[in-house]
Amino acid sequence: MPALPDGDLDDLTPEQLAARWEEEKPPAAGALANAASSLVVLGVGVGAVILSLAMGLGTPAAPQPGLWPFMISCVMVVLGLFQLVIGRHNRDAEKFTRMSMAPLTGLVTLALMVALMPTIGFELPALALCIVWMRFLGSETWRSTLVVSAVVVGAFYGLFVLALNTSIPHLF
Amino acid sequence: MDFLNPVINGFAVVLEPTNLLYCLVGVVIGMLIGVLPGLGPAATIAILLPLTYNVEPVTAIIMLAGIFYGAQYGGTITSVLLRLPGEASSVVTVFDGYQMARQGKAGTALGLASIGSFVGGTASIIGLTFLAPIVAGFALDFGAPEYSALALLGILLVATISSGAKTKALIAAALGLLLATVGRDVFTGESRFTFGSLELADGIDFVPIAMGIFGLGEILYNLEERHRAAKAPSKVANVWPSRGDLKQAAGSIGRGSILGFFLGILPGGGATISSMASYAMEKKRAKQPERFGKGAPEGVAGPETANNAAATSSFIPLLTLGIPANATMALMFGALLIQGVTPGPQLVEENPDLFWGVVNSMYIGNILLLIMSLPLVGLFVKILRVRAAILAPVTALITLLGAYTINNSMFDVTLVVVFGVIGYLMKKFGFEPGPLVLAFVLGSLLESSLRRSLLVFGGDPMGFFGRPISATLLAVFVLVAVLPGIRSMLAKRKASAVAEPGTVQIKEKV
Numbered sequence: 290m291p292a293l294p295d296g297d298l299d300d301l302t303p304e305q306l307a308a309r310w311e312e313e314k315p316p317a318a319g320a321l322a323n324a325a326s327s328l329v330v331l332g333v334g335v336g337a338v339i340l341s342l343a344m345g346l347g348t349p350a351a352p353q354p355g356l357w358p359f360m361i362s363c364v365m366v367v368l369g370l371f372q373l374v375i376g377r378h379n380r381d382a383e384k385f386t387r388m389s390m391a392p393l394t395g396l397v398t399l400a401l402m403v404a405l406m407p408t409i410g411f412e413l414p415a416l417a418l419c420i421v422w423m424r425f426l427g428s429e430t431w432r433s434t435l436v437v438s439a440v441v442v443g444a445f446y447g448l449f450v451l452a453l454n455t456s457i458p459h460l461f
Numbered sequence: 462m463d464f465l466n467p468v469i470n471g472f473a474v475v476l477e478p479t480n481l482l483y484c485l486v487g488v489v490i491g492m493l494i495g496v497l498p499g500l501g502p503a504a505t506i507a508i509l510l511p512l513t514y515n516v517e518p519v520t521a522i523i524m525l526a527g528i529f530y531g532a533q534y535g536g537t538i539t540s541v542l543l544r545l546p547g548e549a550s551s552v553v554t555v556f557d558g559y560q561m562a563r564q565g566k567a568g569t570a571l572g573l574a575s576i577g578s579f580v581g582g583t584a585s586i587i588g589l590t591f592l593a594p595i596v597a598g599f600a601l602d603f604g605a606p607e608y609s610a611l612a613l614l615g616i617l618l619v620a621t622i623s624s625g626a627k628t629k630a631l632i633a634a635a636l637g638l639l640l641a642t643v644g645r646d647v648f649t650g651e652s653r654f655t656f657g658s659l660e661l662a663d664g665i666d667f668v669p670i671a672m673g674i675f676g677l678g679e680i681l682y683n684l685e686e687r688h689r690a691a692k693a694p695s696k697v698a699n700v701w702p703s704r705g706d707l708k709q710a711a712g713s714i715g716r717g718s719i720l721g722f723f724l725g726i727l728p729g730g731g732a733t734i735s736s737m738a739s740y741a742m743e744k745k746r747a748k749q750p751e752r753f754g755k756g757a758p759e760g761v762a763g764p765e766t767a768n769n770a771a772a773t774s775s776f777i778p779l780l781t782l783g784i785p786a787n788a789t790m791a792l793m794f795g796a797l798l799i800q801g802v803t804p805g806p807q808l809v810e811e812n813p814d815l816f817w818g819v820v821n822s823m824y825i826g827n828i829l830l831l832i833m834s835l836p837l838v839g840l841f842v843k844i845l846r847v848r849a850a851i852l853a854p855v856t857a858l859i860t861l862l863g864a865y866t867i868n869n870s871m872f873d874v875t876l877v878v879v880f881g882v883i884g885y886l887m888k889k890f891g892f893e894p895g896p897l898v899l900a901f902v903l904g905s906l907l908e909s910s911l912r913r914s915l916l917v918f919g920g921d922p923m924g925f926f927g928r929p930i931s932a933t934l935l936a937v938f939v940l941v942a943v944l945p946g947i948r949s950m951l952a953k954r955k956a957s958a959v960a961e962p963g964t965v966q967i968k969e970k971v
Contacts, residue, residue, distance in 0.1 A: 306544075306556070315685070318890070326890040330632050337639055337654075344653060350920025354646040354653055357908045358639060365635040372628045381626050381891030392681040392885055395857070399677075399878050402861060407871055411862065419854045426684055427850020437851055441858070449862055456869050457862060 318382040323372075326382065330369035337362035391426050398422070410460030416442045467809075468590060471817025474519060475825055480818065483520045487527020488826045492833055494528070495535020495547045496841050499683050499849055500676075500856065502532040502548070503789045503895070507675035508856065510668050510796060511863040518800035519815045523822040525796055529789055530582060530772045530823065533732055534830045537574040537765055538841055541567055550732035550768040553740040557753060557760030564756050568700040573758055574765035575834040576702065577714045581766035582827040584718040585725070585773035589820055593809065597781040600806035606914040606925050608783075610934035612907040615728045615784045617941055620896040622729030627945065629892045637897035640665060641904020648912060660872045667795040668867055669876035670901055674894045675792070676860045677877055678884020680853060700835050706758055713743050713763035721770030726777050731787040732768040739767035773823060779804055780816060784903070788895030791902045798902075 341362055344355030398421050402414040419438035423429040429437070449455050474480060494505045506525050513521035536548030541558035554574065561570040603611070616638075620630040643654045644664025655661040702710075717739045724735035743763040744753045753760050776793075778786045783805035785791040797804050802812060809816050833841070864877040884894050918924025926932045 322890065326892075330636075333636070333639075340654060344651065348920055349915045349922065352648070352912055352915070354649050354651040357912070358642045358653060361635055361638045361642070365632065365639065368628055368632045368635060372632065376626060376628055379626050379629075379891065381629070383889050383891070385889070388685045389889075391684040395681055395684050395853075396878075396882060396885075399857065399861070399881070403871065403874050403878055406865075406874070415858055418858065422684075422854035422857070423850050427848070427853065429848070429850050433851075438854075441855055445858060445862060449866070453866075455866050457865055 315383045315386060315388070317380040318384040320377050322382045322384070323377055323379055327369050327373035327376065330372065331366060334362050334365035334369050338366060394426060395422065406458055408458075410458045412442055412446060412460050415445060467813040467817050468821070470813065471821040474814050474818035475523070475822045479516075480520050480523055480822065481825065483516070483524040484527050484822050484826050485829060487524035488531035488534075488829050488833070491528040491531020491533075492535040492830065492841060493844060495532035495551075496538050496844055497547065497847065497849075497852065499852060500679060502529050503792060504675045504679040505532075506789060506792045506796075507671040508860050508863065510671060510792070510799075511867050513796050514799065514867065518797060518802050519818040521796055521800060522793060522815070522819045523826075525793055526776070526819060526823065527826045529793075530769060530826060531830055533765075533769045533772050534575060534578050534834050535841065537578070537761075538571060538834070538838065539845065541570045541574070541761070542842065543845070548732075550736045550772075551765070552733075553736050553764045554761055556740070557755070557757050560754065560756035561758070561761065566756070569702045569706055569758070570761050571838055572700040572702040572835060573706060573710050573762045575700075575831055576707070577710065577717060577762040577766035578769040578834075579827050579831045580714050581718040581721055581768075581770035582773050582823065582830075585722045585770040586820060586823045586827075588722050589774060589777055593777050593781050593816075593820070596777060597806040597809045600782050603782075603806065603930070604914070604928075605910040605917065606928055606931040607934065608910040609907060609914055610925060610931040610938065611782060611784055612903045612910070614934050614938045614941070615778075615786070616896065616900050616903060616907075617938055618728035619787060619899050620729075620893075621941060621945065622734070626891055629890075630896045633887065633892045633894065634896040634900040637900030637902075638904045638907070640670065640897075641901050642908065647905070647909060665876065666867070666873070667798065667902060669864060669873050670880050671792055671795060671898055672860055672864055673877040673880025673882075674884035674887070674898060675788070677857065677881025678888060678894060680857050680860070681881060681885040682888045683849070684853060700838055702758075710758045710762035713739070713759040714766045716742065716746075717763040717766030718770045721767030722774045724767070725771030725774035726786070728778065728784065728786045731775050731789075732772045735771040736764035736768040739763040776819075780808055780819070781806055783808075783906075785899060788898055791895075791899040794902050 337358060341355035341359035344358070345353035346356045346359055347353035349356070398418045402411070402418055405414045416438055419441055420434055423434040423438060424431060446459070446461070449457050450459050475484070490505065490509070491502065494500050494502065500508075506528055509525075509528070513525065516524075532548055533550055536546060536551035537554055537558070539545045539547040540551040540554040541562050544555050544559040546552040546555055558570045558574070561567065600607075616634050617631075620634045621627050639654075641664075643661055644652070645662060646653055652662060717735075720739050720742065721732075721735040724738060725731055740753075740760060740763060743757075743759045744750050747753065747757070747759065775786045775790055778784050779790045779793055783794070783803065785794045794804055802808070802815065860877060860881075861874055864874045865871065867873050887894050887897070914924065915922070918927075925935055
């Protein structure tokens with residue numbers, strides 16, 4: 290990433306600087322995202338209420354296993370409802386932007402690694418993960434990507450397999 | 462001076478080569494992650510939790526503590542040189558530190574900050590040495606009702622003082638409590654929320670949750686964040702502040718130590734809040750407040766002193782009451798539990814080696830950090846050139862492989878990834894992850910002491926108000942819970958016409 294022209298930035302007062310940071314933050318998400326997150330909370334809460342009821346509540350003096358989860362999930366439902374109504378216009382949620390593809394890609398590589406590690410060992414998935422993260426998510430050059438990835442996987446092999454002798458599934 | 466005997470024995474523990482080595486490792490890692498924007502101390506500690514399985518409890522905590530207070534030192538460097546706060550607790554340092562750097566006094570700013578950090582940290586350790594046994598002695602009489610009230614209050618305070626929306630933080634805390642109930646019910650032996658899974662029968666381990674939510678969640682979140690451009694300066698000259706500078710900053714270092722110490726003890730307090738409070742206090746006290754923001758040495762020395770003092774004193778509630786005051790302390794709590802040590806008032810008496818070993822290791826750690834941040838500062842400035850693109854996959858791999866080594870099970874790795882996604886989404890939607898982890902750690906303690914007290918009271922919840930300490934704690938709880946609502950209602954009624962001044966919220970990095 291190119292360096293920002295620094296000259297005009299240097300004379301900002303703390304307040305201006307803070308305001309600038311505020312601007313640079315990812316865009317805030319709208320009411321829909323807030324409502325959706327509240328609904329997820331409500332869903333989890335209601336689900337937990339039902340499951341706790343099924344476990345049995347008992348009395349405060351002789352509680353069944355469900356009493357404590359029931360209390361927490363009731364609090365959660367109340368908070369979820371409150372958030373749904375009052376927190377509608379909060380601006381603390383972030384919008385998903387084109388940049389959000391990066392964590393998604395990252396997640397896919399992580400999931401693949403978890404899926405492949407037991408069958409083909411950690412080396413090749415780890416190498417692939419490094420290459421994807423450095424070249425495509427981090428825009429490193431191909432040369433430095435390949436060199437650094439190989440070194441990193443080699444170092445992990447040395448550390449976890451040769452030095453610490455852990456039972457991490459490995460191919461070689 | 463019988464009281465001092467265990468203190469001196471503690472030094473013997475620290476001076477064992479292994480412990481010294483881990484202390485050094487801890488503070489170097491802390492310094493590094495402080496310098497590198499990206500991961501914060503909590504995320505780093507979470508990722509490194511598997512490392513602590515094979516060492517003695519005291520060694521493990523010495524290292525983790527070193528990471529925590531080391532990060533406070535390191536965060537300053539990027540604030541001053543690049544105007545990028547390496548840690549949330551160094552944000553205010555940017556205002557005057559960077560201006561000092563522009564005036565060619567970068568070295569002075571860094572020097573003042575390290576000396577202030579050292580003084581604040583050391584003063585705080587001395588305070589900890591004297592205050593902690595007293596608090597622990599007082600808390601020895603606590604029974605189940607007091608613990609329920611204390612845990613409830615701790616969770617509430619951490620949730621409401623956090624930087625984001627309070628309702629969302631409370632929701633996160635409730636989710637944490639709920640996750641803590643997964644597994645076998647200790648009282649009846651029945652399974653809860655396991656959905657027939659054998660792996661969940663013993664409950665969810667703390668480590669995968671912490672590694673996922675703090676570690677991987679943070680890594681995924683950082684992938685998206687456009688890193689502000691930075692160019693590292695080639696070298697920093699003259700880090701030794703002059704006598705005049707020191708004299709000018711001495712007052713703010715003294716005030717910062719005291720302020721930081723007390724704010725650090727409070728649940729929900731800690732390094733970030735105390736650095737901000739110290740900056741505000743210095744500005745208010747100054748004869749020429751207009752100098753602030755233009756390179757006032759007090760604006761660097763005060764906050765940097767305060768954040769270090771607070772980082773140290775936040776160990777007091779953890780080591781004496783068994784109640785973590787912030788998210789990082791929740792991780793320490795978890796690390797101790799893994800080692801079979803339950804932090805609480807009995808710790809000073811039953812485990813003096815651990816208690817005083819950890820406390821005294823901070824003296825050594827602070828001296829090491831002073832050395833690293835004065836003569837060796839150039840070395841750490843060079844590290845700024847390591848690119849985030851290279852660091853991200855390395856930390857992700859450390860997390861996954863580390864998670865595997867805990868129990869040699871892929872299930873833990875899967876859990877880490879799942880909680881990583883949850884942590885990422887929580888950050889995206891404005892839910893603080895800290896309260897979740899804290900509530901999860903305290904969840905089983907809270908449930909068991911609540912149920913035990915209700916047994917004692919014969920099922921009557923009013924029994925909590927029949928005991929002075931639990932009644933006071935619960936009264937504070939109600940006050941904290943209700944006060945913001947009343948205040949905002951009053952404010953709305955009074956000044957609906959007056960436009961609210963734009964407040965700045967800096968997202969806390971964990």
